[in-house]
Structure formats: structure tokens, C-alpha cells
Amino acid sequence: xxxxxxxxxxxxxxxxxxxxxxxxxxxxxxxxxxxxxxxxxxxxxxxxxxxxxxxxxxxxxxxxxxxxxxxxxxxxxxxxxxxxxxxxxxxxxxxxxxxxxxxxxxxxxxxxxxxxxxxxxxxxxxxxxxxxxxxxxxxxxxxxxxxxxxxxxxxxxxxxxxxxxxxxxxxxxxxxxxxxxxxxxxxxxxxxxxxxxxxxxxxxxxxxxxxxxxxxxxxxxxxxxxxxxxxxxxxxxxxxxxxxxxxxxxxxxxxxxxxxxxxxxxxxxxxxxxxxxxxxxxxxxxxxxxxxxxx
Amino acid sequence: xxxxxxxxxxxxxxxxxxxxxxxxxxxxxxxxxxxxxxxxxxxxxxxxxxxxxxxxxxxxxxxxxxxxxxxxxxxxxxxxxxxxxxxxxxxxxxxxxxxxxxxxxxxxxxxxxxxxxxxxxxxxxxxxxxxxxxxxxxxxxxxxxxxxxxxxxxxxxxxxxxxxxxxxxxxxxxxxxxxxxxxxxxxxxxxxxxxxxxxxxxxxxxxxxxxxxxxxxxxxxxxxxxxxxxxxxxxxxxxxxxxxxxxxxxxxxxxxxxxxxxxxxxxxxxxxxxxxxxxxxxxxxxxxxxxxxxxxxxxxxxxxxxxxxxxxxxxxxxxxxxxxxx
Numbered sequence: 001x002x003x004x005x006x007x008x009x010x011x012x013x014x015x016x017x018x019x020x021x022x023x024x025x026x027x028x029x030x031x032x033x034x035x036x037x038x039x040x041x042x043x044x045x046x047x048x049x050x051x052x053x054x055x056x057x058x059x060x061x062x063x064x065x066x067x068x069x070x071x072x073x074x075x076x077x078x079x080x081x082x083x084x085x086x087x088x089x090x091x092x093x094x095x096x097x098x099x100x101x102x103x104x105x106x107x108x109x110x111x112x113x114x115x116x117x118x119x120x121x122x123x124x125x126x127x128x129x130x131x132x133x134x135x136x137x138x139x140x141x142x143x144x145x146x147x148x149x150x151x152x153x154x155x156x157x158x159x160x161x162x163x164x165x166x167x168x169x170x171x172x173x174x175x176x177x178x179x180x181x182x183x184x185x186x187x188x189x190x191x192x193x194x195x196x197x198x199x200x201x202x203x204x205x206x207x208x209x210x211x212x213x214x215x216x217x218x219x220x221x222x223x224x225x226x227x228x229x230x231x232x233x234x235x236x237x238x239x240x241x242x243x244x245x246x247x248x249x250x251x252x253x254x255x256x257x258x259x260x261x262x263x264x265x266x267x268x269x270x271x272x273x274x275x276x277x278x279x280x281x282x283x284x285x286x287x288x289x290x291x292x293x294x295x
Numbered sequence: 296x297x298x299x300x301x302x303x304x305x306x307x308x309x310x311x312x313x314x315x316x317x318x319x320x321x322x323x324x325x326x327x328x329x330x331x332x333x334x335x336x337x338x339x340x341x342x343x344x345x346x347x348x349x350x351x352x353x354x355x356x357x358x359x360x361x362x363x364x365x366x367x368x369x370x371x372x373x374x375x376x377x378x379x380x381x382x383x384x385x386x387x388x389x390x391x392x393x394x395x396x397x398x399x400x401x402x403x404x405x406x407x408x409x410x411x412x413x414x415x416x417x418x419x420x421x422x423x424x425x426x427x428x429x430x431x432x433x434x435x436x437x438x439x440x441x442x443x444x445x446x447x448x449x450x451x452x453x454x455x456x457x458x459x460x461x462x463x464x465x466x467x468x469x470x471x472x473x474x475x476x477x478x479x480x481x482x483x484x485x486x487x488x489x490x491x492x493x494x495x496x497x498x499x500x501x502x503x504x505x506x507x508x509x510x511x512x513x514x515x516x517x518x519x520x521x522x523x524x525x526x527x528x529x530x531x532x533x534x535x536x537x538x539x540x541x542x543x544x545x546x547x548x549x550x551x552x553x554x555x556x557x558x559x560x561x562x563x564x565x566x567x568x569x570x571x572x573x574x575x576x577x578x579x580x581x582x583x584x585x586x587x588x589x590x591x592x593x594x595x596x597x598x599x600x601x602x603x604x605x606x607x608x609x610x611x612x613x614x615x616x617x618x619x620x621x
Binding site: 102109 | 313351394395399400402403407411412415418422427534535537538545578580581584585587588592595
């Protein structure tokens with residue numbers, strides 16, 4: 001019994017960390033730009049494949065961590081380009097929320113099929129950062145999963161510090177709170193959009209690269225995490241990055257528990273049911289502010 | 296210079312006579328697909344375009360129609376003809392289920408719930424293998440028959456007319472609804488929710504009604520799609536299907552009902568033409584995605600806007616003012 005509880009805790013932590021990396025970027029883009037980025041899941045896929053490609057080019061002798069670092073830079077550029085091509089032209093339109101849902105969905109289709117065209121449907125795997133497993137008492141975890149569990153809070157703390165204590169972070173939040181005032185005091189609003197999209201894509205990409213060391217990569221690997229991130233941001237309230245991160249761990253543990261109790265097949269339905277219940281009673285999310293934004 | 300009723304009558308006559316001219320089963324197959332997708336695109340437009348309800352789970356109603364037909368005909372032995380209306384009812388019931396959590400929500404949250412619902416349907420279909428065949432789907436769905444006449448053996452002539460009639464009936468009904476007081480109310484809810492509320496319009500009721508109405512033709516189209524192809528495969532729930540239909544909606548012009556239906560014919564032709572080259576399958580979806588973005592960027596009103604301009608220009612000669620398209 002104890003070993004089951006421990007393994008539920010471990011897998012919940014791993015899932016929660018991944019979802020937190022995903023959901024924080026999704027939520028940041030929403031708070032800054034008021035855009036829901038459906039291509040966020042595919043950023044994860046692209047990140048994993050870019051890291052894979054770089055690792056292939058650099059050869060097997062070099063530690064995979066360098067490839068991941070390089071891939072993160074590429075992903076930031078991909079995110080910025082995405083904003084420039086698919087979001088910026090529609091800025092200021094009345095129906096911007098709806099239009100950008102469609103453009104990001106189109107971006108999702110484009111990138112997913114682009115990955116399929118370039119790398120093919122064959123399953124691929126990225127070298128884990130550190131191979132091997134760790135057993136300590138009842139805990140049995142691969143080193144890569146341990147890295148995921150440890151890296152996620154560090155990255156999220158860094159994100160928190162950047163958003164709250166640096167000039168650029170405060171500028172991003174200012175744009176999210178009141179775009180016109182931000183513009184008036186001289187914050188380059190459009191550049192902040194570019195930055196937050198780039199940052200979000202890099203965060204999702206990182207989640208993908210870390211996951212690719214544990215599971216096999218496929219062109220559709222981002223679909224399920226996007227779905228989970230979607231449930232997470234509904235639980236946490238879209239407007240709150242902190243709420244999303246908290247909700248990510250809650251959902252991670254819930255999923256781990258559900259998989260052990262009702263089985264893998266019924267887990268998505270149960271999560272969906274929970275999401276519906278949350279929406280019925282607290283439309284602003286579990287940790288969301290009392291007064292949700294009008295959209 | 297263009298006479299609208301005459302143009303419509305000519306188009307209908309052309310569609311009725313077309314299979315007599317075009318003898319090949321392949322070209323008829325293209326039209327059957329086009330008619331079915333025209334129903335889905337036009338009915339999606341009723342919620343997304345006309346009512347302004349951010350419904351991104353419309354494909355779920357189609358998929359449910361497909362699987363209702365597949366499961367009932369193969370597992371319960373229900374007659375394929377009977378399954379078509381049943382699928383419409385099942386889709387309408389599903390619309391109630393989706394409506395329960397979404398009606399109180401606004402904007403992006405509606406998108407998230409409806410989208411999550413369609414993904415949930417996919418996951419349930421994949422996991423309930425005993426009933427749905429899982430990833431392999433349901434095969435050997437029985438074909439339509441009238442006593443001894445088997446629709447599977449007539450070079451697709453029967454299916455052409457069945458899908459044509461169904462699609463014309465559904466689209467005529469949708470257009471009638473869009474022009475009725477209900478449709479006008481829905482447009483008011485979309486364009487100015489506060490004013491609509493001030494005039495005593497119950498937004499929740501309108502949205503629920505429209506969601507349920509739009510689900511019925513979609514479920515019907517799904518059932519016929521399943522019976523025609525004689526399989527039910529989980530791909531119907533996929534992003535690609537959604538993107539394909541969204542392209543029709545946008546190219547045709549959101550909110551115009553007929554526009555998406557017309558666009559469906561053209562887009563099915565292009566999409567199926569590219570289908571001949573298996574290597575280009577991914578490229579096809581990439582092209583559709585680029586198409587969506589270009590239309591949104593440069594022709595936000597779609598074909599309906601372009602044709603409205605055309606009609607307006609010919610009307611202008613007699614002094615009418617051009618009508619503003621939605």
C-alpha cells in the first residue's frame with residue numbers, strides 16, 4: 001500500500017511539474033495579450049524536435065544539455081515569429097479574441113504538419129540529461145524525471161522573479177493590466193507582446209525537451225499536454241499565473257490518483273467532469289479573482 | 296445585373312442534372328462529400344457566425360453522429376435509414392450537455408469548454424474499444440437500401456441524391472432560421488449583448504436554442520457520412536477535420552450560412568484533389584492553415600462579402616445602398 005502511495009506521489013509530482021511549465025506560459029500570454037494560444041501545445045512538440053535535430057547535428061559525444069540550451073533560444077525566436085505573423089496583424093480588431101483563436105488553431109495545424117513533414121511519423125527519443133534510475137527506499141524514479149521535478153520549480157521561481165522584480169517583467173505585467181496607460185508611460189507594448197510570446201514558447205519547448213527524455217516523441221505529442229494545460233488554466237483561473245501553477249500541481253496529483261483508481265481510460269472524463277463542476281460553481285477558477293475579466 | 300432567385304434556381308437545376316452528365320463514381324463521391332460538409336459548415340456558422348457563440352466543439356456533434364450510426368447499425372441492427380434521424384437527436388442531446396456548463400460563461404471560457412468537450416469525445420471513443428473499435432474504428436457499417444435496391448452498387452447515384460436532398464433541406468432550414476425573428480434575435484445577442492438584454496432578450500435561451508438547432512443537422516450529416524463510407528473512424532474528431540470545416544466557414548464568410556455551404560464544395564474539391572498524392576497529406580493541412588490566416592487577414596468577410604459587394608454593385612445602378620455584411 002505504501003509503495004502505491006509513494007508512486008502516486010512521484011508520478012503526480014512529475015505530471016504537475018510538466019503541466020506547470022506548460023500552463024504558466026499559456027496564462028502569461030493570456031494576461032499580457034488577452035489571447036488564448038492554441039498553438040502552445042505544439043510549441044512543446046517543436047521544442048522537442050528542434051532539440052533532437054540540434055543533438056543529431058552536434059553528435060552523440062556532446063552532452064544533450066547544450067542542445068537543449070540552443071533549442072531554447074530557437075524556441076524563443078519561434079514564439080516571437082509566431083506573434084509577429086499570426087497575432088500582430090489582428091491587433092486592435094473588435095473580434096480579436098475570436099480571430100486569434102482561429103489563427104493560433106491554424107498555427108497549430110501548420111506546425112504539427114510541418115513537424116510531420118520534416119521529421120516524419122517515426123517515434124524519436126532525446127537522450128536524457130542524466131541517464132539511469134534512482135531508488136531510495138520506496139521511491140523509484142528515473143533521473144530525468146527527478147530533473148523535471150527539480151527544474152520546474154526553479155524555472156517557475158525565476159519566472160516569478162523576472163515578472164515581479166525586473167524592469168522588463170514589470171513592463172509585461174503593466175501591459176497586461178492596462179495597455180493604454182502602459183503605452184502612455186513609454187513602455188513599448190508591441191515589444192512586450194513579442195517577449196511574452198517568445199518566453200511562453202521557450203517554456204513550453206522546455207517542457208517538451210524534458211518530456212522527450214522520458215517518453216517517445218511524436219508529431220502529436222503536444223495535444224494531450226495542451227488539453228491538460230487547458231483544464232489547468234480553467235481550474236486556476238486564466239488571469240492568474242500563480243493560480244495556474246498551483247492548479248497544475250493539483251491536476252497532476254489528481255490525474256495520478258485517478259489513473260490508479262478509475263484507470264487510464266476514464267481519467268480524462270473524470271477530469272472533464274471536475275472542470276465542468278468548477279466552471280458551474282466558480283467560473284473565475286478555483287484560485288481566480290472574484291471579478292473575472294469580461295472575456 | 297445578377298438576378299438572385301434565377302441564379303439560385305439555375306444552380307439547383309445544375310446540381311440535380313449533374314450526375315447524369317458526370318458518369319464517373321469519383322466525381323459523384325466528391326460532390327457527396329461536399330454536400331455533407333456543407334451541412335456541417337453551415338450549421339456551425341449558425342452558432343459561431345450568426346449567434347457569436349464561441350463554439351469550438353462543433354466537430355463533436357458530427358463525430359457523435361458518425362458513431363451513433365456506426366454503433367446502432369452494427370451492434371443493434373438498426374436500419375440505416377432510421378439511424379439518420381436518431382443521430383440528429385443524439386447530437387441535440389449532446390448539445391444540451393455542452394450547454395449546461397457553457398451558457399453562463401463568456402468568451403474564451405466558452406471556447407475552452409466546447410473545445411475540451413470535443414477532445415473528451417475523442418478520448419471516450421478511443422478508450423471504449425468494445426463499443427467503438429478504439430483506434431481501428433467500426434467497419435462494415437451496412438449500406439442504405441430500398442427493398443432490393445442497394446445504394447452501394449449504383450455508382451453512387453443514390454447517395455448523390457440522398458445527400459443532395461438532405462443538404463438542401465438542412466441549408467434551407469438553417470437559412471429560414473437565420474432570417475426568422477429567432478435568427479435576428481441571435482444576431483442582436485452577437486452584435487450588442489447589453490442592448491439585447493435591455494430589450495428583454497434572454498441570451499441564455501437563445502444560445503441554448505441555437506446550439507441545439509445547429510447540432511441536429513450536424514449529427515444527421517455525421518450519420519450519413521458513416522453510412523456512406525461504411526466506417527466510423529476516430530479521425531472525425533481530429534484537429535484536421537475541425538480545421539477543414541473552419542476553413543470552409545471562414546472562406547465562405549462567417550454569419551452568412553449559405554457562404555460556408557458554397558465554400559464547402561470548392562474546398563472539398565481542392566482538398567480531395569490533393570488527397571491523391573499521399574506524400575502531400577501533411578502539406579494539404581499546412582495549406583489549409585495558411586488559407587485560414589490569409590482569409591482572416593485580407594478577406595475577413597469571405598466569399599459572402601465579395602458576392603454581397605457584387606450584388607450591391609449591380610443594385611447600385613438602380614439607386615440602392617449597399618447592404619453592410621456581418
